[in-house]
Amino acid sequence: MSQRRMLSGAKPGTGHLEEFLAHPALLMLRAWRECGEFAEFDLGGMTNVLVVGPDALEAVFRAPDEQLSAAEAYGYMVPIFGEGIQFGAPLDLERQQVKMQATALRPERMKGYAHIIAGEVERWIERWGDAGELDIHGEFKELVLRTSTHCLLGEEFRNKLSEEFGALLHDLELAVSPAAVVDPFAAEEIFARRDRSRARLAELVTAVIEQRKKSGETQPDMLQVFMELTYLDGRKLSDDEIVGMLIWIMFAGFHTSSNTATWAAVELARHPELAAPVAREIDTIYQPGSGLSFAALREIPLLERFVLEVLRLHPPLVTLMRRVKSDFHVLDQVIPAGHTLAISPYVTHRDPAWFREPERFDPARPLPEPVFAYIPFGGGRRKCVGNAFALLQVKAIFCALLSRYEFELVDPPETYRDVMPSLILQVSEPARLRYRRKE
Amino acid sequence: MRVRVDLELCQGHALCREEAPEVFEVIERPGTYDQVKLLDEAPPERLRKKVEAAVRHCPNRVIQIEG
Numbered sequence: 001m002s003q004r005r006m007l008s009g010a011k012p013g014t015g016h017l018e019e020f021l022a023h024p025a026l027l028m029l030r031a032w033r034e035c036g037e038f039a040e041f042d043l044g045g046m047t048n049v050l051v052v053g054p055d056a057l058e059a060v061f062r063a064p065d066e067q068l069s070a071a072e073a074y075g076y077m078v079p080i081f082g083e084g085i086q087f088g089a090p091l092d093l094e095r096q097q098v099k100m101q102a103t104a105l106r107p108e109r110m111k112g113y114a115h116i117i118a119g120e121v122e123r124w125i126e127r128w129g130d131a132g133e134l135d136i137h138g139e140f141k142e143l144v145l146r147t148s149t150h151c152l153l154g155e156e157f158r159n160k161l162s163e164e165f166g167a168l169l170h171d172l173e174l175a176v177s178p179a180a181v182v183d184p185f186a187a188e189e190i191f192a193r194r195d196r197s198r199a200r201l202a203e204l205v206t207a208v209i210e211q212r213k214k215s216g217e218t219q220p221d222m223l224q225v226f227m228e229l230t231y232l233d234g235r236k237l238s239d240d241e242i243v244g245m246l247i248w249i250m251f252a253g254f255h256t257s258s259n260t261a262t263w264a265a266v267e268l269a270r271h272p273e274l275a276a277p278v279a280r281e282i283d284t285i286y287q288p289g290s291g292l293s294f295a296a297l298r299e300i301p302l303l304e305r306f307v308l309e310v311l312r313l314h315p316p317l318v319t320l321m322r323r324v325k326s327d328f329h330v331l332d333q334v335i336p337a338g339h340t341l342a343i344s345p346y347v348t349h350r351d352p353a354w355f356r357e358p359e360r361f362d363p364a365r366p367l368p369e370p371v372f373a374y375i376p377f378g379g380g381r382r383k384c385v386g387n388a389f390a391l392l393q394v395k396a397i398f399c400a401l402l403s404r405y406e407f408e409l410v411d412p413p414e415t416y417r418d419v420m421p422s423l424i425l426q427v428s429e430p431a432r433l434r435y436r437r438k439e
Numbered sequence: 440m441r442v443r444v445d446l447e448l449c450q451g452h453a454l455c456r457e458e459a460p461e462v463f464e465v466i467e468r469p470g471t472y473d474q475v476k477l478l479d480e481a482p483p484e485r486l487r488k489k490v491e492a493a494v495r496h497c498p499n500r501v502i503q504i505e506g
Contacts, residue, residue, distance in 0.1 A: 062447060096470050102450060107457050232470045299495075371500045385450060387498040
């Protein structure tokens with residue numbers, strides 16, 4: 001077994017916590033560059049081992065929950081999704097709940113969602129006019145909030161309550177700070193606010209459930225799926241479990257999608273020579289005004305490659321964690337029980353062994369042969385099940401935008417950076433772009 | 440050609456069945472992910488385009504073509 005190295009710069013008592021809180025992605029990148037494929041860092045006394053290469057990652061992703069526990073590493077999500085949901089539920093129930101999430105996102109349901117998303121995108125773009133300048137991140141947050149609430153909870157909810165829903169959700173997100181990794185129940189205002197907002201969200205959603213039960217109507221949204229599905233023992237989800245399922249799916253999809261769309265827009269504006277062929281490809285399958293949902297469901301190879309490259313350099317989830325429950329043997333290493341395993345798409349995607357000149361944005365580069373060298377959606381049993389839905393959404397947005405407009409950066413290119421005010425990677429704000437209607 | 444599927448990493452998204460129903464079926468598994476079932480491990484050459492589309496569309500990249 002080769003000796004693992006601990007990252008330099010640990011402080012007595014807190015280790016690398018301060019640096020982690022400031023920017024987890026950069027801390028892990030430094031750890032990998034300094035210590036190699038198995039790099040140790042210390043978060044307030046908890047030893048973390050960052051695992052980077054595809055062979056080691058494959059072993060991690062194939063390991064059972066009983067050995068590498070996600071639930072123990074993500075305890076801070078329990079007050080957000082709720083007791084009895086996901087990591088607040090026993091493993092066998094959680095497994096059934098993930099299956100329900102996957103069911104809500106099956107291909108046969110995608111046509112309905114594509115229709116909803118296309119309608120929202122067309123409505124949203126109407127107010128753009130011929131030219132202008134805007135904070136594209138703010139725009140995409142607003143749009144994805146509308147598409148999400150509409151797909152989750154139906155048209156009426158989206159029309160009346162999107163804004164309040166978005167504000168409450170934002171309170172929950174603020175509580176998923178790197179600080180929550182240390183103690184999600186600390187006596188701090190952001191955590192108190194999280195609990196108040198979670199309670200209000202439950203009120204809002206429960207009212208929709210009640211109303212729908214009373215009316216007996218069915219809707220083509222995810223709420224309907226969650227109201228109808230049952231556990232193996234025949235039991236239906238309780239109202240509070242449904243609330244938790246919806247917050248969970250919203251968490252998984254909202255910022256990840258809006259940040260990906262934002263980075264995609266910035267990279268398109270930053271590389272006009274790469275944007276041009278993508279726009280030409282879109283022009284061959286879509287003309288503004290009709291058929292957007294159909295276009296978004298089609299294969300759009302250049303656009304898809306572009307988005308995959310955005311996800312390589314700017315994966316919204318930069319760290320996935322697992323608590324080691326029993327000694328974990330991987331390659332020539334033994335990671336002892338009690339340690340935490342950290343996986344970082346951000347770091348893995350910058351390995352020159354699989355991506356030549358990794359910092360260069362190049363949508364033409366092929367995906368590496370080993371599946372686990374490219375992991376924007378994670379991997380294994382816990383891999384994101386919203387992959388296809390996310391891609392559908394981003395494709396609808398860029399078909400609509402690139403068929404109508406050209407973009408350019410407002411600020412110097414290097415000022416658009418990866419920042420991490422929460423555990424989710426985003427573009428530094430404001431992400432200002434200028435747009436002009438195409439000739 | 441021969442088709443192989445890594446069942447351990449399959450989450451039953453069923454996109455392969457959308458592309459090539461002659462080759463892929465999806466088995467319902469209550470309580471856990473549904474799972475793909477190969478109907479034909481050595482499909483005829485005329486289905487190659489469809490199977491290749493299934494490989495491309497699989498979100499988990501668990502389908503491989505040999506030959």
